[in-house]
Amino acid sequence: MDRTPARTIFLTGATGFIGGTILHSLHETHPEIRIKALIRREEDAKELQGAYPNLEPIIGTLDELTLLTTTASQVDFVIHAARGDVENISVVHAVIDGLASPSYSSTAAGPHPATHLISITGPRSLIDPALPVTGNAEPDVRPWSDIADARTILSLSTERPHAASDQSIVAHSIAKGVGTVLISPGQLFGRGKGLLKKESAAAAYYTAVRSRGGAFVIGDGSVAWSWVSIGDLGDAVVFLMGQFLLSGEDGGSRPRVGVNEEGYYFVQTGDVSMRERAEAVSKRMGLGDVESVPADVTAKMHAFGPLMWGCGATFRADSLTKLGWTPKEVDWRPLMEEEGGERA
Numbered sequence: 001m002d003r004t005p006a007r008t009i010f011l012t013g014a015t016g017f018i019g020g021t022i023l024h025s026l027h028e029t030h031p032e033i034r035i036k037a038l039i040r041r042e043e044d045a046k047e048l049q050g051a052y053p054n055l056e057p058i059i060g061t062l063d064e065l066t067l068l069t070t071t072a073s074q075v076d077f078v079i080h081a082a083r084g085d086v087e088n089i090s091v092v093h094a095v096i097d098g099l100a101s102p103s104y105s106s107t108a109a110g111p112h113p114a115t116h117l118i119s120i121t122g123p124r125s126l127i128d129p130a131l132p133v134t135g136n137a138e139p140d141v142r143p144w145s146d147i148a149d150a151r152t153i154l155s156l157s158t159e160r161p162h163a164a165s166d167q168s169i170v171a172h173s174i175a176k177g178v179g180t181v182l183i184s185p186g187q188l189f190g191r192g193k194g195l196l197k198k199e200s201a202a203a204a205y206y207t208a209v210r211s212r213g214g215a216f217v218i219g220d221g222s223v224a225w226s227w228v229s230i231g232d233l234g235d236a237v238v239f240l241m242g243q244f245l246l247s248g249e250d251g252g253s254r255p256r257v258g259v260n261e262e263g264y265y266f267v268q269t270g271d272v273s274m275r276e277r278a279e280a281v282s283k284r285m286g287l288g289d290v291e292s293v294p295a296d297v298t299a300k301m302h303a304f305g306p307l308m309w310g311c312g313a314t315f316r317a318d319s320l321t322k323l324g325w326t327p328k329e330v331d332w333r334p335l336m337e338e339e340g341g342e343r344a
Contacts, residue, residue, distance in 0.1 A: 007245060008034040010071050010095075012062065013081030014055075015044050018120060018233065020194015022081050025234035027052050029242070036071055038062070038082075044196060051195050065094040072098025077241060080119040089168045092119055096169075100176035115179035115244040115259050118237055119169060123184045123226070123266070124161040125153065126313035133295040133310040135219025135274065143226070144315035146184075146266045147322070153264055170260050179259030181240060185233045185267040186226035186315070189335035189343055193231055200230075202343035205309065206281065208301040215282035216291045218298060218310035221275030225312045226268040229329040236267045236317075239325050258319060268317045269327040274309055277344045280333060 009026065013019025014037035026035060035055045039045045045057035060067045062082055072078050072095045080092055099116040126144060144153065158164035166182055173180035192198045209215050228236075243257045257263075278290045298305030317325070329335060336343045 007032075007077070008036060008075040009241075010036045010038070010058075010075040010078045011081065012038045012068075012079070012091075013120075014039060014048060015041075015194075015196045016082065017192045017194070017197045017200045017230065018188075019079075019081035020196055021192050021230050021234035022079060022237050023048075023052065023055075024193040024195075025231075025238045026079075026241075027054070029235075029238050030245075036075060038068070038071070048195060062091050065090060068094040069098040072096075074098075076116070077244065078117045079237060079241065080117065081237075088165045092117075092165075092169045093172050096172050096176050096178045096180065099178045115181060115257050115263075117173070117178060117180040118241060119180060119182055120237075121162050121166055121182045121184050123186065123313050123315060124307070125156050125163040125166065126315070127160065127307070127311045129160060133218060133306040135217055135221055135223050135292075135295070135310040137222040137224060137273070137312070143271075144266070144313065145318045146264050146315065147318040150258075150262060150264050154261060166264070170263070173260050179257075179263070181257065181259055181263040181265060183233075183237055183240070183265050183267060184315075185236075186228045186269070187272065188230050188233065189227055189332045190229040190231055190329065191338045191341055193234060199341060200343070203341075204302055205277070205344040206285075206342040208298070208305070209281055209285065209287070211301065214287050214289075214291055215278040215285070216293045216298075216309075217274050217278050218293060218295050218306065220292065221278060221290070222273055223310065223312035224271045224273040224314055226266070226271050226314045226316075227332050228267045228269045228327060229332075229335050232269060232327040232329055233267050235328070236265075236320060236325055240265065240320070240323075243323055257323070265319050266315045266317045267320065268315055269330055270332065271314045272332050274312065277336075280336060281344050284337065 014023045036058050039057045078095050156163045295306040295310045298309050
């Protein structure tokens, strides 16, 4: 296919919390880029077109794999922000098939295919489901690095969330000669920048606290997650895409964007423990001391209560830092309450 200098991006998830924020950041940073956006409903398409004149809606769903393949074959770059897990595999495979060159030869392509796809994943693969949920941080455990630990992360047990999907996407990308980047953000804080969906599901803790009548942690609550603002996540995705678009235009001085087996990127600003989050919520709601509860109690509050409030993982965005990206929003507390939000 003739990929012309006038860049065109295919974006999924444009009506969602993450995808809508990425769309906003794309428009703010690269207003010259044409965006094909997969959108389910005509009314949403019209609303988005009113705000983003460079947007061309592709009416359809993620179940229409042929549509995904055809659309991906017509663009320079794909950003897949409609997150999923095992069901995500067929979706991303279809996109990769569209991006793949018909003349690709695995013996002649070389080890570093051009980057054509950014796909959003998550860090839950770092959680070992065989370990008991205690809510207590393990002593002397260093944060994960997306440089030092990249191969380990992409070879974790496929029984873990995201692991099977991540590994299948990378394997298919290599087989098709497509350079894929997996973006794995920390706990997301802040109000979405997109036009439609402004909030994630982060209000679940507030709901549980109201129902219980007090804030709580599992164990001592020292277990922590790395975090990043939703705005910084959107900017990081667009920053990485820009690294690809600018490659080859600066005489080769720009650092190479790692892809596939070298293409797992954390997006992280800091770390926050569950106790810090619980104490902030308790103070905001005018409640008393934070209570310690067993993991099975939280399972009755929410199906994923033990995972959300008793597990954690900390990591470092070493690859993004090496490329020159830095977060702008560095305090999670105001982001938790931004515009009246309930995020914890």
